[in-house]
Amino acid sequence: MASAQGQFLAFDEFGRPFIVIREQEKRARVKGLEAQRANINAARAVSNLLRTSLGPKGMDKILVSQDGDVTITNDGATIMEKMDVKHQVAKLLVELSQSQDNEIGDGTTGVVILAGALLESALNLLDKGLHPLRVCDGFERACAIAVKHLEATSQELDVFANNNELLKKAAVTCLCSKVVSNRQNELAAIAVEAVLDVADIKRKDVNFEHIKVEGKPGGSLEDTCLIRGIVIDKDMSHPQMAKVVKDAKIAILTCPFEPPKPKTKHKLEISNAEDYRKLYEQEQQYFVKMIEDVKNSGSNIVICQWGFDDEANYLLHANKLPAVRWVGGVEIELIAMATGARIVPRFSELSSEKLGRAACVREIGFGTTDDKMIVIEGCANTSAVTVLVRGGNKMIVDEAKRCLHDALCVVRNLIRDSRIVYGGGCAELMASLEITKVVDMEPSIEQYAMRGFADALEDISNALAENSGLNPIETTTWLKNEMKNDPSKRYGVDCNGVGINDMKELNVYESLQSKVQQLQLATQVVRMILKIDDVFAPSEYS
């Protein structure tokens, strides 16, 4: 860090440094163009890593965490999150993909690659001597043009027409880049069904908390199914209890099947055998009373947040009351919502109107393993659905869950805003063409930056072509040419090699909202990175 020494300092006449900042010899400072270059390189290192994961032929990454957990994925947001990036500027990109994930749920890889491409073209411009702020301004102007153009050329679709055909196709577009692509149609159908089940079409809103995606290794992906109800990873508290309850009346309790305990510190002193016997009897009484309360309310299954005493467990079984114990708060809530039950904190408050209703509660086992799950189906005010994902191993299941999440998000976004643009790099190329068209009108030197933005947009289709084993330059040039000659065409990279480039025909599309978000987010983050001209850091940072 010898070179970093002295960068901070002011010197006196004899060349001795002043100490201006605490522990300044331990801190490093990078300044000016050098800082920008270092930051851009760090950010690009990250985006290059993701580059090969873009598109239907994108590759997966294995990520091994510190404690040896293995994740295999090509989901941009997940890769970024698990990479544990140290460099601060690279971290910005991680957050970038995460905010795309939070807001849209899809396109997390694309946004990072776009940001990387923008930075690359910014670096060229900086080397030409353009001031970083002017580059940013140019990028922002170009971004505005691109967004406007995409909005103008987007298509409003009736997503529910033809048996939700379009929603399914959008979900397929999203899934085709994933490891589960061989089952894309089935999974897409599941995703669409799940979303439509809980969607509030009038308000155009989908509450994701009502869709649960549960995974269970074992079986194969084909066994993945949608359950119109709730699945909880628990079993009946007593192995001999009934495994199926039809017309279930569910009592949901948040108190344990145990004699009540006051919260105040208390002490019970027993001085003689008579009292002891009384105490024992009273305890027995409690259990009997509890079971009675449950029975009297008319309930035929009990779901409890806490544990049961062995005594209680036996009594429940003896009274033919199946019960599930140690159910988490979130699930309790979900069950209560779905079945219309009220959560009851005391046995004495149980009554028949506080019970939840479901057509069927059953315990299912999987394969030869001892794994059991409780399925609650046909809930009274059902709005909750569960997707049960099966797969060969834990990694596949986890990845499939992530893929489903993306697909769910895509479907939701289309329900919210049904305007679409075409995928396969088509939207980016169109924006790029539009910018190139108007850029010559720009009198100031931002013109250069805007052209840089247009170039960067092509990088998406380049990366797609590269990952699909095509010649990137050739493909992109040809596509651009085709679209330039006929602006009504929607051509994109033919990733699957079916010989068709018309994205309309291939039904490859994405929601406009997602694309616009990608462009805006990437531009904003690039601006932030370019605006940094000074980095103060601990000296081990480089």
Place this chain on the structure above:
Amino acid sequence: MDKLIHTGDKATVTNDGATIIQLLDIVHPAAKALADVAEAQDNEVGDGTTSVMILSGEFLKEAKSFIEDGMHSRTIIKGFREATRIAVQKIRDVEYKVTNHQSPEFRELLVKCAKTSLNSKLVASYKEFFAEIVVDAVMKLDADLEKNMIGIKHVQGGSVLNSFLVDGVAFKKTFSYAGFEQQPKKFENPKIVILNLELELKSEKENAEIRIENPEDYQSIVDAEWDIIYGKLENIAKTGAKVVLSKLPIGDLATQYFADRNMFCAGRVAQEDILRVAKATGGQVLTTVSEIAETSLGTVGYFEELQIGAERYNIFKDCPNSKTATIVLRGGAEQYIEEAERSLNDAIMVVRRAIKHASVVAGGGAIEMELSRIIREYSRTISGKHQLVVNSYARALEIIPKTLAENAGFDAVEILNKLRQKHAAASNEGRWFGVDVNKGSIFDTFEQNIWEPSLVKVNAISAACEAACLVLSVDETVKAAKSEQEVTQAEMALRGRGRGRRFRK
């Protein structure tokens, strides 16, 4: 440009002068004096911190050459003070005043000031958007313009343009227990109970101990505890309130109780949010629920829980005596939002100042150029050494337009010369010419609506002068040796002597 500063694990990206200085952790005494001035400016007016630093640095630079020529530092200080007096007076003379606070013109003025403040920030491209938000937010406040009454919330995700202003209070959904989802999430004209009370089944006194003589009594103790909590809940429900907020936790029992009665509750609400809700709804923060008076309940036009990005927010809108506002900021990265918040903070401060003193001057270096000209002219009327000092002060003021031009990537010398020529013109027309950072030339910044509250400028110039004088008036630094620590070579260098000249004889 921005700086990226690491402190521990956290990185901050900012170009807010006060924030940079704070994070740098300056130890050099003279440098620290300057840093304090910037901080004072931040506290006093909230904007112009960078200007203060640049100005005082430039004053000192000018002073250095005089000191090297053997001029006494007192003479310099006197000259600087005199020049500052004239500068402040001149600002007062030329400032543009709006007296009618109700006129649309006044609002216009505020928006322009906010825009100018935002110009230099990361969110500059959205300045129109944010300026409106900031002005609307500040206008909501009552007469004393307490800044705490504007809340700024971050929600990562989305574009900056998805940020919005809530006329009232918004805060993130607090931790909730089972049963919360069954509560209704939307009310019109609900009454609100605001509590500083824990609603949970618990022992009433920490160290109490109960001795039970015989087993039959056991149940009565259990029941007694339940009665206490149920009593509290009933009292709340009886008031007819629909929304219950508490600073302390609201347990699962209470959550479910409220769910049963179609009420909404949120526990562990942050102190500042509670206070703002109280202020906005006209309610009072209660510490007990026995005998809740009708008057201590708050009320609000509309309450809703809303999904914003990945977070859920409780939003209180259309408050009857709304004296509070909340800005919800969106953005791609946390650092981005943080920087946006800092920028908005500056803008809010500027607008507040502008409301209190409805007078503005033109920004973009115009006022500095004008002052520079006037002070230069004035200097010619003085005889004696002061003339030199005052003249150098005039030169130092030009650093502001110069830096503006440089930072925008233009030829500073050329722009500065053009500006000097304009300002020197006999007529008054040229007096508001400043740097056009977009085109790299000069224009009338007053007409271009680059306005700053004159108070910011007055404060900046006087503070910078004071800081410079403070440093100049020091002729010796005595530093207590660090106890039992070796004084390193570098630290030795600190003990400079002489009038600002840092070498030992």
